[in-house]
Amino acid sequence: MNLAHLLVRAARGGEDRPAVAHGSGIVATYGSLARRAACLAASLRGSFGLNPGDRVAIAMKNCPEYLEVLYGCWWAGLVPVPMNAKLHPKEFAFMLGHSDARLCFVTADLSAGIQGESADLGDLLEVIEVGSSSYRRLLRDDPMAPAECALDDLAWLFFTSGTTGRPKGAMITHRNLWTMTSCYFPNVDAVAPGDAIVYAAPMSHGAGLYSLPYMAQAALHVVPESGAFDPTEFIGLMGIHQGLGAFFAPTMIKRLIKHPSAGSAPIENFNTLVYGGGPMYLADLKQALKVFGNRFVQIYGQGESPMCITSLTRALHAESDHPAYEARLSSVGRAQMLVELRVADEEDRSLPNGEVGEVLVRGPSVIPGYWKDESATARTLRNGWLHTGDIGSLDEQGFLTLKDRSKDVIISGGTNIYPREVEETLLRHPDVAEVSVIGRPHPEWGEEVVAVVVPRSREPLSEEGLDRFCLEHIARFKRPKHYCFVETLPKNNYGKVLKTDLRALIL
Structure with a gap:
């Protein structure tokens, strides 16, 4: 079933219901949003001659038109290829070429760069700037009925971040996204109309x-006027709109709770902040709960099982009197409703509770494979299970605690050392603002532990003092053998630390 039916249903339930806001102002009702998506779909199919399953790239910063382009593609039976607006033009060109995109919608800030890099792409018919006269003409066609789609038809071609090489195109189907949507309400948040x-x-x-x-709940979609995350702007929106929810990376939460106005923010209008996409350290989470109260839900997912592997619910965040409270806050929660989860060894044999291995996932949220990459599909989807590449352990209640990505585990003297455990320890030091722990080749031990530290102030930190601090909290063999002090950690556009860049720095 076509995902566009979510918009059809919402419009039928109330054409005049507010659908999209740009900052404080309403810019579309559900009736107008559905009509614009239907007209855009008709133009894509008619004026450009696109066929069901053709790919349409979206290189746009956050803006109100994003939703009508995304849902217009689904309405037409096409496959959107959303691309991070902060990529380099050459990265856009790779994704456009690899996906065989027929069209590319862009915001004005990206138009020139993409036009220049995509000139030689034979399959690409046109680059269309939203808001331009060319774009407005596409909205004048007579609307079409939503295209028929099978559940296993491709719905979203998601390119991985590519921090360790060329990005892969995860083929997300309509079934995968219907599963994600179905799991959201019982496992993440109960959205109500008017939220x-x-x-x-x-x-x-x-x-x-x-x-x-x-x-699905005909709620309001609010796009900040900045098109990005600005703590001042976000807190301002909390005073304007009711029943707010958002998805944040952990680094965004840290910026929000440090904002001078965070303590006086109108949190009564703020329902839920879902966080994921990277490690949320225990100290940061406790501080966030102290500032904003019990409004947090953690999800763990991947492009290969979009936003849908585990969740740590709001109720679990609130159980501060539970004897395993801190361990649970340090976990990523339990498997979502339609997901099967286990931890396995290198032979794919399930491991007992408490033992550490690779996290494997199975269920209707898991993609069928990667776009034009049979070898990656075979490696990742072995024996009917998604091999996440993440290392973790399960407890008796089904809570999953992630240790690290498999490629980030440090093996020193034949013993596994998990960087996150060392990072969690160092972040408890009052003079450490940020830290990332990596392995460096060692002629005797195989690898040695190196901590790359961002000091909280300009005052120099003592390696000896950090070493003593680690010895007070973790086993001697886990402590860093060397410390490297930097002003900032290299990160990608989603706030994830680029450990490949750090390794280049210390090698």
């Missing part, structure tokens, strides 16, 4: 995926 979602994180990724459950 709102704020798109402060990129709509090309998790934030845009979460438009689906909010569309």
Whole structure:
């Protein structure tokens, strides 16, 4: 079934209901949003001659038109290829060429760069700037009925971040996204009509995926005027719209709770902040709960199982008197409703509770494979299970605690050392603002532990003092053998630390 039916249903339930806001102002009702998506779909199919299954790239910063382009593609039976607006033009060109995109919608800030890099792409018919006269003409066609789609038809071609090489195209189907939407309400948040979602994180990724459950409830979709995350702006929106929800990366939460106005923010209008996409350290989470109260839900997912592997619910965040409270806060929660989860060894044999291995996932949320990459599909989807590449352990209640990505585990003297455990320890030091722990080749031990530290102030930190601090909290063999002090950690556009860049720095 076509995902566009979420918009059809919402419009039938109330054409005049507010659908999209740009900052404080309403710019579209559900009736007008559905009509614009239907007219755009008709133009894509008629004027450009696109066929069901053709790919349409979206290189746009967050803006109100994003939703009508995304849902217009689905309405026409086409496959949107959302791309991070902060990519380099050459990265856009790779994704456009690899996906065989027929059209590319862009915002004005990206138009020139993409036009220049995509000139030689034979399959690409046109680059269309939203808001231009060319774009407005596409909205004048007579609307078409939503195209028929099978559940296993491709719905979203999601390119991985590519921090360790060329990005892969995860083939997300309508079934995968219907599953994600179905799991959202019992496992993440109970959205009600009249609630709102704020798109402060990129709509090309998790934030845009979460438009689906909010569309299912005919809620309000709020795009900040900045098109990005600004703590001052976000707190201002909390005073304007009711029942707010948002999806944040952990680094965004840290910025929000440090804002001078955070303590006086109108939190009564703020329902839920879903966080994921990277490690949320225990100290940061406790501080966030102290500032904003029990409004947090953690999800763990991947592009290969979009936003849908585990969740740590609001109720679990509130059980501060539970004897395993801190361990649970340090976990990523339990498997979502339609997901099967286990931890396995290198031979794919399930491991007992408490033992550490690779996290494997199975269920209707898991993609069928990667776009034009049979070898990656075979490696990742072995024996009917998604091999996440994440290392973790399960407890008796089914809580999953992630240790690290498999490629980030440090093996020193034949013993596994998990960087996150060392990072969690160092972040408890009052003079450490940020830290990332990596392995460096060692002629005797195989690898040695190196901590790359961002000091909290300009005052120099003592390696000896940090070493003593680690020895007070973790085993001697886990402590860093060297410390490297930097002003900032290299990160990608979603706030994830680029450990490949750190390794280049210390090698």
